[in-house]
Amino acid sequence: MEYEAVIGLEVHAQIHTHSKMFCSCPVKPDTGNLEPNTYVCPICLALPGTLPVTNRHAVEMGMLAGLALNCTINPVNVFSRKSYFYPDLPKGYQISQYDLPLAVNGYLEVEVEGERRKIGVHRAHLEEDTGKLYHMEDGSVMVDFNRAGVPLLEIVSEPDMHSVAEVQAYATALHEVLVYLGINSGDMEKGVMRFEANVSVRPQGQEELGTRTEIKNLNSFRALTRGVAYEIERQIEVVEAGGAILQQTMGWDESEERTYPQRSKEFAHDYRYFPEPDIPPLEIETAWIEQVQAQVPELPLAKKRRLIATYDIRPYDANLLVSTQAIANYFETAAEQAREASIAPQEVANWITGELFRLMNESGQEITELSVTPEKLIDLIKLREAGTVSVTAAKQVLSEIFETGEEPKEAVERLGLVQISDTDALASVVQKVVAENPTQVGQYLEGKTQVIGWFIGQVMKATRGKANPQTARELLQHELEQARSEA
Numbered sequence: 001m002e003y004e005a006v007i008g009l010e011v012h013a014q015i016h017t018h019s020k021m022f023c024s025c026p027v028k029p030d031t032g033n034l035e036p037n038t039y040v041c042p043i044c045l046a047l048p049g050t051l052p053v054t055n056r057h058a059v060e061m062g063m064l065a066g067l068a069l070n071c072t073i074n075p076v077n078v079f080s081r082k083s084y085f086y087p088d089l090p091k092g093y094q095i096s097q098y099d100l101p102l103a104v105n106g107y108l109e110v111e112v113e114g115e116r117r118k119i120g121v122h123r124a125h126l127e128e129d130t131g132k133l134y135h136m137e138d139g140s141v142m143v144d145f146n147r148a149g150v151p152l153l154e155i156v157s158e159p160d161m162h163s164v165a166e167v168q169a170y171a172t173a174l175h176e177v178l179v180y181l182g183i184n185s186g187d188m189e190k191g192v193m194r195f196e197a198n199v200s201v202r203p204q205g206q207e208e209l210g211t212r213t214e215i216k217n218l219n220s221f222r223a224l225t226r227g228v229a230y231e232i233e234r235q236i237e238v239v240e241a242g243g244a245i246l247q248q249t250m251g252w253d254e255s256e257e258r259t260y261p262q263r264s265k266e267f268a269h270d271y272r273y274f275p276e277p278d279i280p281p282l283e284i285e286t287a288w289i290e291q292v293q294a295q296v297p298e299l300p301l302a303k304k305r306r307l308i309a310t311y312d313i314r315p316y317d318a319n320l321l322v323s324t325q326a327i328a329n330y331f332e333t334a335a336e337q338a339r340e341a342s343i344a345p346q347e348v349a350n351w352i353t354g355e356l357f358r359l360m361n362e363s364g365q366e367i368t369e370l371s372v373t374p375e376k377l378i379d380l381i382k383l384r385e386a387g388t389v390s391v392t393a394a395k396q397v398l399s400e401i402f403e404t405g406e407e408p409k410e411a412v413e414r415l416g417l418v419q420i421s422d423t424d425a426l427a428s429v430v431q432k433v434v435a436e437n438p439t440q441v442g443q444y445l446e447g448k449t450q451v452i453g454w455f456i457g458q459v460m461k462a463t464r465g466k467a468n469p470q471t472a473r474e475l476l477q478h479e480l481e482q483a484r485s486e487a
């Protein structure tokens with residue numbers, strides 16, 4: 001029998017804000033060496049008598065995400081208490097949204113194996129992150145509340161996915177969108193985005209859903225896809241053997257690469273949700289929604305398609321170029337100028353995704369900080385295409401102006417990298433090289449014409465790399481054929 005998997009994802013994404021969800025404590029990136037329990041205050045430590053106040057910026061970022069995901073923003077939001085006990089949760093409950101979440105009924109368009117698909121977004125709601133537990137070697141457990149109260153957006157998909165490929169495509173696209181919008185830093189290693197997957201299987205063609213399990217602690221794309229793949233296979237095996245799937249919460253064992261039962265599934269009523277009495281309902285005016293809607297930019301997938309169609313660049317490069325808005329803007333500015341100079345935009349893409357990205361990685365600079373403006377990059381490509389400099393020299397110039405910020409032309413002159421394309425200037429060098437190497441000339445005359453490569457190398461050496469290789473080749477051919485007719 002054939003089985004179909006039905007998968008829904010819950011994604012917890014930290015919202016990139018200066019301060020926490022309900023207090024003014026700073027949100028610091030988890031670099032691993034922050035002093036524990038230093039970014040805390042009576043509110044996020046849940047001391048008696050404190051009053052939470054909602055972070056406006058976090059709400060706005062959540063709206064931006066919701067609108068980008070084609071959701072409807074609820075004009076009235078209610079924060080609720082989700083009660084459960086865990087040592088990393090100082091209040092004994094989490095402030096979350098239940099009945100009236102921030103955003104509902106949207107979708108995210110993804111590409112799965114080249115095909116477009118819409119994955120439904122059931123809801124996106126605001127909540128606060130928990131602290132972190134550290135299990136020490138001596139068996140003791142330490143708690144750090146620096147993360148307690150950091151704004152989270154929980155995005156719940158519809159159970160619209162049926163394969164690991166779809167899960168991967170959705171999770172990656174969501175990550176891409178949130179990073180692109182500046183809502184999330186995207187740094188998966190720092191736990192800023194975590195996944196939970198609801199998985200069930202049913203015989204192909206059956207309408208009714210199978211019993212589902214929920215896999216927790218999926219903290220990387222790898223864990224997500226492996227966890228889902230494992231769980232699908234496990235459920236099919238159980239069903240085939242005549243067993244029944246229990247509705248329960250599973251953990252993911254990273255080292256053993258398997259899911260394991262954690263506890264029987266909680267139901268919503270176990271959390272005893274009720275409206276948070278300390279926070280009045282949040283009323284979101286239409287004008288505010290419209291204002292945020294106007295900030296929703298063209299999203300990466302749409303932008304990627306447009307860049308390919310407009311500039312005729314390779315999909316691979318387009319993918320890299322839409323990784324942030326700033327990079328995409330840089331490329332578009334440069335590509336427009338390239339067209340005016342009759343340079344193929346693909347050439348510009350090559351320079352950006354190749355040499356420029358390499359230099360940015362090495363220096364840790366963002367594209368907005370670069371002294372190499374799109375204008376300068378185009379000037380450099382022009383020098384290269386006009387044959388003024390060789391490819392090697394152009395790369396050298398780029399890393400030079402990356403440091404100095406000078407005009408490419410100035411750097412080329414200062415470094416003496418102007419390529420010798422002038423036939424008269426090169427002819428004497430070529431004649432000299434041919435005259436000084438009778439053995440290789442002999443080889444050429446015997447039919448080993450590939451020795452011309454060696455001659456080009458000699459010309460390069462004599463000109464310290466400045467000879468135009470094409471001109472050198474033509475001159476050498478001419479000179480060697482001359483030798484043949486004289487022989």
Ligand SMILES: [Zn+2]
Nearest residue numbers: 023025041044
């Ligand atoms: Zn605080």
